[in-house]
Amino acid sequence: MDSFSKFTQNVSTNWTPFANKVSKGFTQYKQLASETLGSHAEKTELPQDYVALEKRYESVRQHTQVLLRLTKTYASPAAQLVDMQALQTQFSTLTSRISGKQRDASDREPAAQSEKQPMSPQHEISRASLDAAEKIGLEEPLGAALFKFGSIEEKVGAEKIKQDQCIQRGFVEPTSQMLESGIALAQNARKQVQAARLTLDANKAAFKNARPDKAQEARGEVERAEDHFVTVIEEAMNLMRSVVESPQHLKCLSELVNAQLNYHKEAAALLADLAPEIEEIQVTQEALYHHDNRTISTATDDTSNNSNNNNNA
Missing domain, CATH: 1.20.58 (Methane Monooxygenase Hydroxylase; Chain G, domain 1)
Incomplete structure (x- = not known):
């Protein structure tokens, strides 16, 4: 009986606030x-x-x-989970391979593993450019230009990841905290x-x-x-x-702006050094291309004239 009495008292105690809450909710509804x-x-x-x-x-x-x-x-996985050491190993392997310094299988293993690692778009472009440079050859103007471009894109990619991580820490995380x-x-x-x-x-x-x-x-x-x-x-x-x-809103916004500013500043500096080199290769190749075409055209004209002269004779 004592147990039943305590049970009914507990039910009564718990039921009253619940019933009041339901009643109030019904009234509001x-x-x-x-x-x-x-x-x-x-x-x-x-x-x-x-x-x-x-x-x-x-x-x-x-x-x-x-x-x-x-x-x-x-703050996507591509920005946060990238293994910078693996990327640097891959970059080093590619550049060494292009230079003719072949690595053994154990040296190439980290590079193979790094292919599974998420990368920034710039790192993807860098890898594709360096692969193409190796196949085309550094002695070719396009191969040399792609090698220079891929090397710079790897550095731009590193700056991009640094920007993303700064935005994650300085904007995304504190802003999420404000919302919560x-x-x-x-x-x-x-x-x-x-x-x-x-x-x-x-x-x-x-x-x-x-x-x-x-x-x-x-x-x-x-x-x-x-x-x-x-x-x-x-x-x-x-x-x-x-x-x-x-002021937290403005602080987060400032962090976002500064992260983007630093990235674009570093990327602009890297690309500013690269642009004249690519342009120089392009101008040289264009001059050689036109020179070769004129030489071929002249040789063709001479052959045609000689043929005509022989026919007239």
Whole structure:
């Protein structure tokens, strides 16, 4: 009997708050349905300060979500899981092979493993260019140009990965933390405001339709709902203001800009050194090409003239 008595007491204790929660939720749902169906249900207006702040907050929240989604591409496995040592081994193997220094099977094994490693697009271009340079040959202008290009692209790829890792640490991770902490708290507070308003309006409607003997009790419910409504509005405004005015957004944006700036600066410097070399090879090859064509054309004309002269003779 004692065990059964304790059991029933526990059930009663746990059931009461659950039942109250269900009852409150039903009341809010009923009020929302009444408003949605377009009846003449009374609807308490939110303070203008709250509405204005909520609009500012929502703009910041949406911007944060969109920018985080877009910048997560920098944190993809290709950017984060790349094995730089393996890539450097592969690059060294390729360049040595092109130079005629063949490695044995054990030296080539790390390079084979590195092919399984995710790489930046620049590393893929570098590998393809160096492979092509080896097949074409460094004695050929195109082969020499591809070797120079592949060598620089490997360095540009290393800078790209460095940029991606900086963006991951300086923007993606702290921005995700903001969404999961401050913004999440503000979102929950906004839901509490909506729930408090529905409860208040439901209590107002109940007071309006209450019998005289229930009027005092209904008035008390309205007053308590009003106090709670004011409290949750203040809490929500504090949390939304904290999100809107936080310097963390600007700090993350600064990290994003600086990471991109450093990458483009280093990449531009590398490519600026490469461009004149490729252009010089191109100009030289073009001159040789036109010279050879003129030589062939002249030889053809001479042969044709000699043939004509022989025929005339």
